[in-house]
Amino acid sequence: MTEPVCVILVERDTAVRARLVEHLCQAGYAVTAVSDGHAYRRHLSDRHYAVALIAVELPDPPGQVLIDHTRRNSASAIIGIATEDTVELRVGCYRAGADLFLRAPVDDLELAAAIASLARRYERLRAVSRSPGRWRLSARRRALATPDGDLLELSPKECRLLELLALGDGRAVARGVLLEGLYARDDESAARALETLVRRTRRKLAARWPGPSPILTEHGVGYAFSVPLAWD
Known part of the structure; x- marks a missing residue:
C-alpha cells in the first residue's frame, strides 16, 4: 500500500485546527497538528513532512x-493560511518561502487539492535532486549540463538568468533583482521581456530533460532554480 502523505499543521484556534485535521484525515492524509510555533519546530525536526500548513497570524x-x-x-x-488577505501579507509570506497563500476559512476541497499538487511536485523535485548527477552551469561556455550529462547551449540572456537564479541557492530571487541584473531597469517592457525569457528557457530545458522544470515561479516574489545548481 502507498504510504499516506504526511502533513504538519500549526493553528492556534482549537476548533479550526480540529476541523482541518478531521477533513484532511478523511481525505487520506497523515496529519500532525500543533497549536504553537515551538511545538511545530520540534515536530518538524523529527521527520519529513511533504507539506506544512502554517497559520500566518x-x-x-x-x-x-x-x-x-x-x-x-x-x-x-x-502553505500559508490567514484570515487577513492583503498584498503586503501575501508578498511577505512568499518572500519568506511559502509556495502558496490561502485565505481563511479555507475551502476543504481546495486545500486537499493544493496539498496533493504540492506534494507531487516536491516529490518529483526530490527525485531529481537524488539523481546521480546534478545540474551544472558553465558561464564561460554558456552551457547547462543536465543531471544525466546532456549539454544545453544557452544564449547570453539565458545564461545570465541562470547565473542570477543560482545565487538564490534554491530560494526565489526577487523579480526586481532579475530585472536589474538582466536589463538594468525595472519597467513594464523589461518585465515582459523577463517573462518571455523564462518561458523560452523552460522550453529549452523541457526539450532535453524529461523531469519537471527546475525553474519555479514564486508568485509575488520572482523565480527560483529549485534544485542544486553548481556553476562556475
Missing part, C-alpha cells in the same frame, strides 16, 4: 518566521 513566533524556518530547515512544501 500566530503571535509568537509569527507565521512568517515559521515559514522562513521551514524553508531553511526542511524539504517541505509550504
Whole structure:
C-alpha cells in the first residue's frame, strides 16, 4: 500500500485546527497538528513532512518566521493560511518561502487539492535532486549540463538568468533583482521581456530533460532554480 502523505499543521484556534485535521484525515492524509510555533519546530525536526500548513497570524513566533524556518530547515512544501488577505501579507509570506497563500476559512476541497499538487511536485523535485548527477552551469561556455550529462547551449540572456537564479541557492530571487541584473531597469517592457525569457528557457530545458522544470515561479516574489545548481 502507498504510504499516506504526511502533513504538519500549526493553528492556534482549537476548533479550526480540529476541523482541518478531521477533513484532511478523511481525505487520506497523515496529519500532525500543533497549536504553537515551538511545538511545530520540534515536530518538524523529527521527520519529513511533504507539506506544512502554517497559520500566518500566530503571535509568537509569527507565521512568517515559521515559514522562513521551514524553508531553511526542511524539504517541505509550504502553505500559508490567514484570515487577513492583503498584498503586503501575501508578498511577505512568499518572500519568506511559502509556495502558496490561502485565505481563511479555507475551502476543504481546495486545500486537499493544493496539498496533493504540492506534494507531487516536491516529490518529483526530490527525485531529481537524488539523481546521480546534478545540474551544472558553465558561464564561460554558456552551457547547462543536465543531471544525466546532456549539454544545453544557452544564449547570453539565458545564461545570465541562470547565473542570477543560482545565487538564490534554491530560494526565489526577487523579480526586481532579475530585472536589474538582466536589463538594468525595472519597467513594464523589461518585465515582459523577463517573462518571455523564462518561458523560452523552460522550453529549452523541457526539450532535453524529461523531469519537471527546475525553474519555479514564486508568485509575488520572482523565480527560483529549485534544485542544486553548481556553476562556475
